[in-house]
Amino acid sequence: MDMLWFNMSNQSCNNPENLKTYQHHIYAVVYSVILAPGLLGNVLALWVFRIYIRETKKAVMFMMNLAVADLLQVLSLPLRIYYYLNDTWPFGLPLCMFCFYLKYVNMYASIYFLVCISVRRCELTIHPLRYNSSKQKGDWLVCGLGWLLVCLCCLPFPLLRTPVYGMDSNDSHCFAELPLRNISSPAAWSLLITAELLGFIIPLILVITCACKTAGSLKKVTEGAVPDRGEKRRALKMVLSCAVVFLVCFAPYHVTMPMDFLVKAKTLSNCSFIDFIQRIHPVTLCLASLNCSLDPLMYYFTTNEFWRRLSKTEIPENMMFTRRLSCITGGEDLDDD
Template structure:
């Protein structure tokens, strides 16, 4: 108890020394709510569509679709928590909803982050096995075994995130604002730089290396296959594998890399010396931007489903064609040049066109 009191006292003294940590709220309370609102809407709709495609075909799932389904569940849960983050940022970094709800939101955030990283790594390994080692390790792609792997991944994710429940997530600032899930609220933890550097290496470093190795080996294998067999390039299997890996790499580069690199460099500096208030404020700003980028993963994950899940790709293309068709029809109906004479001419053209196409249509039926 004495140690905890001493730590709290030290933290409070440090926080009093730095009064500029949230000086950027003048623009952040507009920019961040807009960004998180867009992430919430786009991410929810994209993943809801994926769930709509996957759910009716649960009994026909393969390994790739199963990993994607777990990503969908993680992203949808995360999207449902974002409205509260929007309120928090709109109020200028003020959380009026209590410690318990702040911890719940933090838990969903970190679960989404680690689940996203781990399941994207699984997707990359799955594509690697499918193309490079299809016979030797095919058992790892059997649906029953993949279910066990998914359960194991969720267990690992919970082990990584549940300790957060024992940490204080909120802090009352001098200004009267109650902050939630902000970096300064964690500075009371002993050996924080070492812990965070370890978390970055385990939670980001190992998955990135795994994905890059899989990608390199996969590309090399496909190049060899293309040289030995020209028909390989025409098969959808190779394009699907490349599409999945490229989408995963894109999500990692755009979403996860800036945050983890930012965290790593600041913790490395913190081990060498105590950063001043100006450095801590700059780190706060960079964290708010890189965390926002990381949350974009829930919007970009549907691109992975687009390449990985055949049903999702067909559904998206069908919806796009339908939307284009509806837009075109709307333009024709509202066009000022759409006079009765033009409409009559258009109908005549279509009738003549159908008449001309009739013999060809009959011939095609005869051919079949």
């Protein structure tokens, strides 16, 4: 069987060191910019969602898991920034592979939970009576299965990398500088098509469909539908925000990924096009990390209760009111505006 050997750059077309310097500068700058807002925004989001976890009816469970995925990515950024600034990785191969793995886990977990949020908000807008508090356990199951699926499907990313150094070696390459293993052409294309189909195309169709259905619900009154148009508009705002984050952060990467694959497979001969792909692909990879900072903004501007409960006076009052109502109702789950 014909085997393909993937190299990190097509050395016949450009200077590998010049390309490496460019890529390291891009990564270092972008990751430094998103580190602080990503960390603060997602920690704050988890704090708010943890206090008001009873609001699972409005996809808070999925937003909480999305914030966890973003926070995991953010926590690995300082090590990445160190590497790209110093061009050395002194932390050992296992941590390198783990940080490399987290990048893709965050990307596809974010895609998964953005789809879950969109579907839930669309479902509640069109068929609110189908949801009841007993579905909270179902949400936990959906989240757990999602994490398991994402973690398993992302394993090929680190497993296909060939370690070029040992724990005691002076060679300290990491991330994109790790070469790919020998892999057959059919197997490589199968992995690529699967990643594009399950990780991008199907989720994109679902998110856009939810946005169209939610927008359509504003124009007609369906039996059992949400009667409050303001509530429908808030739901539409949330679904549209999920679509915007999806398109801005993940669409560019999945457009350039197949072309980057062709470059690494050395199947292209146009040096200008190869150089363009090698320079634009790191930018799209950085956009995929930008969702760590955009997701908290989405929570703030599209979730009515999120920003209102950030005020110091509002949180204690709401907590006391919730406790009193819980005592009156016997501890039943409460639905907020």
